[in-house]
Amino acid sequence: MCGIFGYYSSGGTRYSDTELAAMGETIRHRGPDSQGIWHDVDHGVALGNQRLSILDLEHGDQPFISDDGRVVVVQNGEIFNHEEIAEDLKGSPWACRTHCDTEVILRLYEKAGIAGLDQLNGMFAIAIYDAKEEALFLFRDRVGEKPLYYHLDADGLVFGSEIKAILSLLPERPALDYTALNLFFGLNYVPQPYTLFEGVRHVKPGHYLRVDRSGIRENCWWDLSRIQLEEKSEAQWIDEFNSLLDDSVRIRLRADVPFGAFLSGGVDSSTVVGLMSRHMQQPVRTYSIGFDDPKYDESPYAQEAATRFQTQHTLEIVQPNLLSLWPMATYHCDQPHGDVSFLPTFKVAELAAQDVKMVLTGDGADELYAGYDKYKSFFGSGEDEYVCDDDFAQRYIANIRLFDDPSLTRLFAEGVRQQMSPEHSVSAVVRKELERSRHMGRINQALFVDTELLLSGNNLVKPDRMGMAVSIENRAPFLDYRLIEHAFSMPGELKLRQGETKYIYKKAVAGLIGDGLAYRKKQMFTVPVGDWFKKDLRPLCEDLLLSERTRARGLFDYDYVEKLLTDHCDERNNNTREIRALMAFEYWCREFMD
Structure with missing residues (x-):
């Protein structure tokens, strides 16, 4: 886990080494262990990295540079299959010389160009400069686990893992983006690629940008909407799910530093911890917080899971009112989020960071397997109720909105409303995703919308930013791309059946975590x-x-x-x-x- 930053000049702009070092310092919390900067002043391009050392502590400092000096690479994240890729490259001209996962990116690019990076299984935001092409590539993981922002103007492009790094180089603060403002109050978060800063954009998940002297081009390298439904028996789905999740956990245990897991006692975190315990010789270190109000306290369930898997468990009871942390969380997020569960997430990350530098989490499972109660309430009569595309779109958009259109009209001042485009309204953004997924069935369409918008726009921002605030890395086994593709090839009725959320998933893991944890009522990580x-x-x-x-x-x-x-x-x-x-x-x- 790290932070990356840099620039590419298409005009006369050149930044000093001092300015670049200061740019890195704005995101030092993402990587406090070292700073590395490669800067070609003549060509007006720089790539920088703030490193949080997790793999190959001795040889993993970035940037990584090819022997001929042509290719420079920095990344934020982890490549979980780096050992397998390095093994495949042995004996070739592109063999790895370290055990660092960033070197794998460099060697794959040297071997096959940008197309070679589709072999990566991980969470990553990558910047590559190719001096021969005089091109900068900004490459983002499949579902947006790791952030990557950029600002483009006539002078060139500035990029960073957080917006505050970009702001440090701009001569003045960007104006408010009214399209993003409209979307925030429509959804409770700002969906990508928008941000509230005019001119600052987010590289979309599964996409990369090529920036050269002729301009900027966006390319899609992974598209979830291409997944087709498959027909299999329940037993086949369960066997495949268990096998994929087990391997996903296994490769996410690769680290050269102490690590652990967040444990709430819910089905997701309990499953991850149960699988971790199968692959580890020593007890899993688990962390949870509880509240002194039993209505909001999940700690007894976390203790039940900790006892079942004989973990080394750390629990801290805190006051439910954590709102004094809100300004701090806002600073680290760069954008507003109406989700106050960011605050307890920070507290459990802060607790774990006293002992470990990396944790596994259960993030992503709810969006893949219909874990939220909102799906149960919306599809109460089954997905066959929504036969008409337009009726389904209207009703689902209403189901996920914060302020509806009439309320937004009342909320904004008249001068603000006039600057908002209906082409980029909540309805337009969500309808686009529903259209892309219309072959998937209604339940999977709803999950697709949340995977494409909510997950990357809010739910993955939470573990990344709150973990990075205390310099701790979060790994999410459910977001292995093999599991994501498997989940969206699965019919929706196997995820939500007769009011049971995560139907097939719970059935698959009940033997591991026990019926009590598998089928207990879902409790949201929030306060009153x-x-x-x-x-x-x-x-x-x-x-x-x-x-x-x-x-x-x-x-x-x-x-x-x-x-x-x-x-x-x-x-x-x-x-x-x-x-x-x-x-x-x-x-x-x-x-x-x-």
């Missing part, structure tokens, strides 16, 4: 902020939503905002999510725009 808004936190809400500082931005109809808060506090409506999003946005404004 909606109740706090009505009482103890009302002054905070009023400051963030209605103060003169907030109103001076002129972005919203503040009478409408005040009504949202008043109706919530007077219990006429539950506006928790809307208030949370408005608070998150104002925290972001104060951190990045003021």
Whole structure:
């Protein structure tokens, strides 16, 4: 795990080594162990890396440079099948000389060019400069586990693992992007490739950019929508699932530093820990936090799983109200997120970071196997209820929205509304993904939307940014591309059946983790902020939503905002999510725009 940064000049712009070093320092939390920068001032190109040492501690410093000096590589992430690729390259002109996974990227590129990188199984954001081509490649993993942002203007391109690295090189702070603003309040997060900074974009998952003197080109190298449904028996699906997940866990245990796992006691983390225990000689180190309010405390289930698998378990009981961490979380995320589960995620990462540098997590399983209750409630009568494409699209979009279109019209000030394009509305963005997945069946279409938008836009931001805030790497076995492709070749009725979420998955792992953990009611990793808004936190809400500082931005109809808060506090409506999003946005404004 690391942070990467750099630039490619198409004009006369050149940055100094001092500016580049400072750019890296803005993301030092991602890689505090060392900094490496390669800079060709004559050609106006630089690649930098902040390293968090996980593999080959002695020989893994970046950038990696080819013998002839033609190719330079930096990466953020891990290549989990690097041992197998290195073995295949033995005895060839591209044989690896270290045990570092970044060298595998260099050798594959030397051997086969950018097309060779489709062999990578991992989470990664990669920058490659090819001096012969005079081209920079920005290459991102399949589902967006690792972030990679860029800013393009007439002078060239600046890139970084976090937006704050890019901002450090720009002469002035970018303006607010109104399209992204509309999408944030429509979805509760900003979907990729948009960001709230005008001119700053996110390389899309499964895509790469080629930047050269002629301009910039975007290419798709992995497309989940190409997966076709298959027919197999339940026994076949279960055998394949168990085999793939077991191997995914196995290759994610490769590390030259102490590691462990987050353990909530839910089906996902319990399964990962159970499989880890099969492959390890020593007890798995597991970490969880609990709350002193039993309504929100999962720690007894985590202890049950820890006892079952004889882990070395660390538990910390914390106060449920972690909202004092919100500004810090906003700084690390670069963008607002209305999801307060970022805060307990930070606390468990902070706890684990006292002992280990890497953890395995259960992230991604809910989106692949229909784990959220929202799927159960939406498909209550089965997916056959939604025969008409347009009816399904309208109703599913309504199901996942934060503010609907009439509410957005009321929310934004008239001058702001005029700068928003309907071509990039929530409806347009979601309909595009539904169209791409129309051959998959209704349940899988819903999961496809969440995998393409929610997972990369919010749910994977959480473990990456909150882990990196304390310099700890998160690995998600469920997001092995082999499992993702397997999951989307599986009919939706095997994931959600008669009100049972994760139907086939739970059936597959019940023998490993026990029926009690496999079939217990899902508990969201969250706290009762909606109740706090009505009482103890009302002054905070009023400051963030209605103060003169907030109103001076002129972005919203503040009478409408005040009504949202008043109706919530007077219990006429539950506006928790809307208030949370408005608070998150104002925290972001104060951190990045003021």
